Amino acid sequence: MRFLKVRNMDINGFLFVFMLSTIMLNLVISLYGVFARPSLIKKIIALTILSDSGNVLAIAVGFRDWPSGWSPSTPPVLNVTSPKASDVVSFARVAVDPLPQALVLTAVVIGLAVMLFLVFLTLQIYRLYGTTDVRKVAKLKG
């Protein structure tokens, strides 16, 4: 079984590492956004970026053997009617793992619910305080 080897730095390997570092950078920037920005709207935007970066990371984890350009990942559909053991082995080597995608689907739906709730709360904050700036909200609360 051939595993990912980023050491053999071909173009695909480079892209893979680049993608992972981008996701990590995104996570860090969005955390900064949530914690440091005073505007609730910007906090919510940063939160969407955070959850989407997490989701992309999960999807990336599902890919098998991706940076080797000569055997790209295939959809997880076994196209042999009565598979032999060798078919299953080669299938497992190149097929995309569907489980992270199922996880992401669940996480996206949950994220939608949370986000809608937070957007509604922000609207309510704006109605009650007349601002979405958390510093002013904290001051108005007294």
Place this chain on the structure above:
Amino acid sequence: MIGLNSVGVLVPSLVGFAFILPLLGKLIKNVKFFHIYAALASLWAAILATYNAYLVFTAGTQVYPFGGWPPPLGIAYELDKLNALLGMVTALVMLAITIYSAWYLKDYEGVAYYYTLLLGLEVGLIGCLYTGDAFNLFVMLEVLSISAYALVGFYRSKPEAVEAAIKYGMFGAVATTLYFVGLVFIYATFGTLNMADLAFKLTFYVYYPVPNPFSGTFFGNPYVASAVALALALWAFTYKSAAFPNHFWLPDAHPEAPTPVSAALSGLVVNVGVYAIVRFLYTIFGPSAFVVQLRDAVLIALLVLGIASGLIGALMMVVQEDIKRLLAYSTISHIGLVLVGVAIGTSSTLNQNSLAYVLGLAGGIYHMVNHTLGKALLFLVSGILIALAGGSRKLDDIGGVGRRYPLVSLALFLGVFQLLGVPPFGGFFSKLLIYSAYMEAGMPYVSLMVILISAISLLGYVKLIYASVFKVGSPKVEQTTKVSLPTAIVLALGIACLVTGLATTYITSMMFDVVGSFATPQGVYDYWQSFFNTLLNLASGVMR
């Protein structure tokens, strides 16, 4: 085996009960119907959860695979003694809270939505406790959290409530998302999300390294993956359990919620965080897992955080003017004590002194149960006192109103004695267990801290008792307020507090039993064993 199973049917049926309510709210206008409906739904949950606990304590660990999928592929609920016991306590306290809500919201119009959220909270709580799958824990944590955020902001025209809800919700969403990222790391490296399977793989990793597609890269390194996953997961769980420094949301969120919800949040929701910490550090990344140094570091950090939250909660309690805020800080203090108890299992303690290990864990779990009963009781009492004093939460305005209602005062005393740790009550024995565990483990300064935390919090509780019972003031007692139903509930909880203390020999041995089911090698072995049995049963069914 897959038929109507009390383990599997509880959470889905409660989801059904909860989410049909908005529809019923459109059809039925009688408020009484919803009070009775919610009480019956909670009663159903309480009966099933008690039966499940009975089943686990008599017949051993129960596994329910949803849809008949074999566990690592499908989601399974796995009940050992720890989560069965906590599930039972949760469902029983939720029953009391739901019945109390019928009194608290007797004149409220939108009660259908309130009960949707309250039952949703119960779904989340029991789902979090019962699940045997780390990703399902994430889903249930979100169900729990959304209900909790919405309940905190339930009085949506109250500026403080909305502000507290958005603070809780925003950082809670970050916490759960980071837990999800941690799960991605776990899945990438170990290829599974089932807790029993993970525990198995982490224990035998050194002997049989699991091949994974990222071996040799940053992702594939099991030490890095475990460290990242554990750090992110524990951040999420300490946020949920409001351990210092993640406690900042609690003193705002808990008081602003409707009082029965405050009782549920302070008594039950924080327990889920501690439960998840315990499950992660003792079953999944257990004492036999390969990440020994990492686990020790995390446990020492938890010990420090526990002492810090205990002290800060106790100190802040003393200066509060608001009765519910005082109780909220007391929650932080007690969660600190629970964390001190469960943080004992470092490898050195385990190797040198297994008695201390068992004592500390048993004390932590025991204190969790004691705190749940005591804190739910005190919040419910505070709701009665606030209603009697004309709706003000200020300790000054309550002004000794409890004197005219001796039964309410009696319940208040029972709750305070429970939390303070006065000898015949459960709180004393659990604190004693934690104290003697650290004496046994050769860390007497931690034992001293436990006493110091209790001593400081005494000032806060005295303030509470003085303001609500002994203070001579002129409270605006609303004579029209009928308090017979809530008084009965708080007295029942008070008797439960007394029972946790009086039956302490029985309960302590039960706690040792509980610790044996999740934290000892034999317990973890049983956990795998039930998982593998289910897997083999189902797989052989498929083969046939």
